[in-house]
Amino acid sequence: MEIKDLINERRTIRKFSQNPLTNEQLVSYIDAARIAPSAANLQPLKYAVVTDKQMNDKVFETLKWAGYLKGEYTPKENERPTGYIVVCGDSDIKSGGYDMDVGAAVENIILTALADGVGSCWLGSVERPRLKRLLKLPDNLEISCVIALGYPAEEPKQVAMIDGDIKYYLENETLCVPKRSLDEIIIKKA
Numbered sequence: 001m002e003i004k005d006l007i008n009e010r011r012t013i014r015k016f017s018q019n020p021l022t023n024e025q026l027v028s029y030i031d032a033a034r035i036a037p038s039a040a041n042l043q044p045l046k047y048a049v050v051t052d053k054q055m056n057d058k059v060f061e062t063l064k065w066a067g068y069l070k071g072e073y074t075p076k077e078n079e080r081p082t083g084y085i086v087v088c089g090d091s092d093i094k095s096g097g098y099d100m101d102v103g104a105a106v107e108n109i110i111l112t113a114l115a116d117g118v119g120s121c122w123l124g125s126v127e128r129p130r131l132k133r134l135l136k137l138p139d140n141l142e143i144s145c146v147i148a149l150g151y152p153a154e155e156p157k158q159v160a161m162i163d164g165d166i167k168y169y170l171e172n173e174t175l176c177v178p179k180r181s182l183d184e185i186i187i188k189k190a
């Protein structure tokens with residue numbers, strides 16, 4: 001698939017089939033993050049991989065889903081992600097200020113996974129201290145965000161934004177995600 005089509009097709013997935021993912025699959029997506037752009041080429045990001053069912057259940061408990069739908073769209077038991085990548089910053093390499101690195105790295109992971117048929121949800125709403133204890137991460141690793149992954153069991157769609165309303169919503173059980181128009185976001189065409 002063309003890269004632009006892949007980008008256009010990508011939507012956050014919050015309902016997953018229960019087909020398992022392997023650690024090797026997730027590591028192959030992290031290999032795409034490994035070569036992402038990095039400020040001053042410091043490459044301060046480290047990744048924890050989870051695919052074990054029991055551990056998946058514990059990671060799930062530390063996450064909050066689809067804030068605009070007020071808990072209604074939290075994956076049900078049989079819709080949960082089958083793997084997670086936890087993105088961390090290594091303070092021994094850089095203490096904070098690596099959010100732009102995270103953006104580039106995470107998008108590489110999301111798109112590489114999608115090209116492999118795997119959907120994902122990028123989560124910033126994470127109980128970080130709890131997750132850090134659960135994963136037994138050393139002090140120098142700060143959790144930035146979590147990427148939940150699995151084979152998609154929903155097809156959210158992109159819709160035009162009406163009256164500046166940014167909130168995604170459900171229509172006939174399909175998640176609709178408003179996007180601003182190109183005209184709205186281009187400041188000036190010189």
Ligand SMILES: Cc1cc2nc3c(=O)[nH]c(=O)nc-3n(C[C@H](O)[C@H](O)[C@H](O)COP(=O)(O)O)c2cc1C
Nearest residue numbers: 010011012064065066067121122123124125168177
């Ligand atoms: C930095 C970041 C943090 C996010 N955190 C959460 C989250 O905690 N929970 C969640 O359900 N979705 C989360 N999302 C997903 C957004 O809600 C989603 O990207 C947005 O609604 C647009 O939908 P789309 O990804 O399908 O284009 C996050 C996305 C980003 C980029």
